[in-house]
Amino acid sequence: MSEPVAVTGLGALTPLGPDVAALWDGLLTGRSGVRLLEEPEFAALPARLAATVDLDGRLDRVEARTLDRVQQVALVAAREAWADAGAPEVEPERLAVVLGSGIGGALTLLSQDAVLRDRGPRSVSPHLVPMLMPNGPAARVGLELGARAGVHCPVSACASGAEAVAQGLALLRSGAADVVVVGGAEACVHPLPLAGFAQMRALSTRHDAPAEASRPYDKGRDGFVLGEGAGVLVLEREEHAAARGARVHARVAGAGLASDAHHITAPDPAGTGAARSVTAALRDAGVGPDEVGHVDAHATSTPLGDVAEATALGLALGAHRPPVTAPKSCTGHLLGAAGAVEAVAAVLSLREGVVPAVRNLDDPDDAVDLDVVRLTPRAHPHEVALSTSFGFGGHDVTLVLTR
Numbered sequence: 001m002s003e004p005v006a007v008t009g010l011g012a013l014t015p016l017g018p019d020v021a022a023l024w025d026g027l028l029t030g031r032s033g034v035r036l037l038e039e040p041e042f043a044a045l046p047a048r049l050a051a052t053v054d055l056d057g058r059l060d061r062v063e064a065r066t067l068d069r070v071q072q073v074a075l076v077a078a079r080e081a082w083a084d085a086g087a088p089e090v091e092p093e094r095l096a097v098v099l100g101s102g103i104g105g106a107l108t109l110l111s112q113d114a115v116l117r118d119r120g121p122r123s124v125s126p127h128l129v130p131m132l133m134p135n136g137p138a139a140r141v142g143l144e145l146g147a148r149a150g151v152h153c154p155v156s157a158c159a160s161g162a163e164a165v166a167q168g169l170a171l172l173r174s175g176a177a178d179v180v181v182v183g184g185a186e187a188c189v190h191p192l193p194l195a196g197f198a199q200m201r202a203l204s205t206r207h208d209a210p211a212e213a214s215r216p217y218d219k220g221r222d223g224f225v226l227g228e229g230a231g232v233l234v235l236e237r238e239e240h241a242a243a244r245g246a247r248v249h250a251r252v253a254g255a256g257l258a259s260d261a262h263h264i265t266a267p268d269p270a271g272t273g274a275a276r277s278v279t280a281a282l283r284d285a286g287v288g289p290d291e292v293g294h295v296d297a298h299a300t301s302t303p304l305g306d307v308a309e310a311t312a313l314g315l316a317l318g319a320h321r322p323p324v325t326a327p328k329s330c331t332g333h334l335l336g337a338a339g340a341v342e343a344v345a346a347v348l349s350l351r352e353g354v355v356p357a358v359r360n361l362d363d364p365d366d367a368v369d370l371d372v373v374r375l376t377p378r379a380h381p382h383e384v385a386l387s388t389s390f391g392f393g394g395h396d397v398t399l400v401l402t403r
Contacts, residue, residue: 002284004251004402005172006241009085009234010344011077011183014331015051015227018058019080023341024348026330027356028377032211034225034332041191047203049213050189051227051332066127067140068105069228073337074137074185075144077230081181082145085234088244094178096149097142098167099185099232100160102336102391104134106188137185137230149177155336157391158298160184161231162339165399166255168235178240183232184340194226200265202302214333215360216299216326217306217368224300227332231341250347253384253402254285260394267305267390271312277396278316278386285384285400289317293382294355295370296346298390299326300333309388310368321371322386323378325349329359339389343399346387350403353381 012019015033016026026033033051042048058076059067067075078099108131115123130136135153142151150171154163161184168182197203204223206213214225241248258280260273267274282289295313299306313324327345334341349355354377361374387399 002173003238004253005169006236006238006246006248007233007250007252007347008236008241008246008248009081010249010347011081011084011232012341012344013053013073013076014229014341015053016331018054020344023345027327027345030330030357030359032330032359034210034213036207036210045191045194045198047194047198047205048207049204049210049225051225052189053229068108068131068136069187070101070105070185071136071140073187073228073230074099075140077183077232078141078144078181081232081234086246088179088246090179092146092148094149095145095147096171096177096180097138097145097147098152098154098164098180098182099138099141100154100156100164100336101134101137101185102155102157102160103186103188105132105136106193107190108132110190110192141181145181156395157393158335158338159389159391159395159397160336160339161341162343162387162389162397162399163257164340165233165252165343166257166397169252169255172235172237178237180235181232182235183230184337185230186335186337187228189226189228197226204301212360214301214329216301216329216358217365217372218361219363219365221301221303224302224328225332227334229334229341230337231344233343250350251402252399253287254281254400256280256284256398258396260396262394265392267308269304269308271308271315273394274309274312274390274396275315277398278312278388281398281400287384287400290320291384292317292320292322292386293384294322294349294380295324296342296385296387297324297326298388300328307365307367309390310370314369323355323380324370324372325356326358339397343387346385346401350385350401353379355380
């Protein structure tokens with residue numbers, strides 16, 4: 001068991017709104033951020049649903065022109081988190097950034113490829129390379145804050161944001177930094193990724209009812225909904241936060257990483273890798289399975305994934321069945337940002353003593369042996385939460401958060 005670290009700042013730009021308050025309100029009221037993509041470029045796609053964000057007016061003209069959309073959403077969320085933390089005074093050499101992305105600047109790569117083909121090489125943007133780099137969001141946030149203790153970008157598919165939190169925890173425990181800004185960002189709502197996911201039959205095609213498309217644990221689920229956005233947390237060593245009188249939302253008490261070694265996209269149906277990540281996180285935090293107060297589940301709304309995760313939680317927690325929630329029922333699947341946004345949500349649940357209900361859970365899957373919160377949020381004061389994230393490639397990450 002190692003020492004926990006303080007969460008002193010929260011930021012989020014999600015399909016539920018422009019900030020953390022909108023995210024929390026959306027989860028509590030069960031709002032959906034999913035819409036039908038009616039723009040002409042999406043017309044021929046077999047799956048035309050997405051959960052998008054509104055960036056209008058959030059950045060100045062130069063930022064909007066020289067940053068890929070994934071960098072823009074990261075910067076907006078990081079600015080909120082930094083302000084929420086009180087813009088801590090910290091030596092640049094003691095400030096680090098760990099901000100993951102599953103895909104990076106895909107929109108720039110695709111749009112500039114079209115420019116190259118249509119108008120030639122001299123029309124390609126001079127900002128192309130820094131805009132498409134997967135580490136672009138982390139680098140831009142690091143530049144914004146003047147971070148000189150390291151800027152890192154874990155790329156672990158849908159587990160990237162959660163792995164960023166785990167890496168930030170490790171940096172603080174090692175003494176390499178006093179403050180670490182962690183999180184994840186993604187923005188790749190484009191016909192090509194949507195077509196690729198659709199060919200895998202991973203996406204919902206409930207075009208007649210977009211708000212009902214993302215339905216974790218429901219028997220009628222038919223795939224996930226692609227989303228975009230960012231979640232950012234400011235983590236500090238306890239002594240540093242106390243010395244400046246910082247407000248502490250919660251604490252990151254432990255992290256566990258494992259891998260399936262099973263399949264490039266499909267989860268291991270036995271759930272052993274995911275279960276090992278949960279067990280490792282609990283061990284790291286010095287917490288027993290029966291102390292877990294709620295689980296903020298990965299739960300993407302895919303037929304295989306939801307059952308595999310439920311199996312893993314059963315393996316790791318034994319007979320204990322804490323309340324389970326699934327934010328993707330409202331936000332869609334934010335890929336590399338998902339784990340960070342859901343860590344923010346788990347912090348809010350701990351702080352407020354409320355577990356949001358899972359939207360669209362009309363007919364629970366009999367194969368899911370979990371206490372999934374449905375219909376209305378559950379008042380549930382508790383001390384420990386799990387946040388789970390699993391990504392293509394078999395990446396398994398679990399975070400333990402405490403009051």
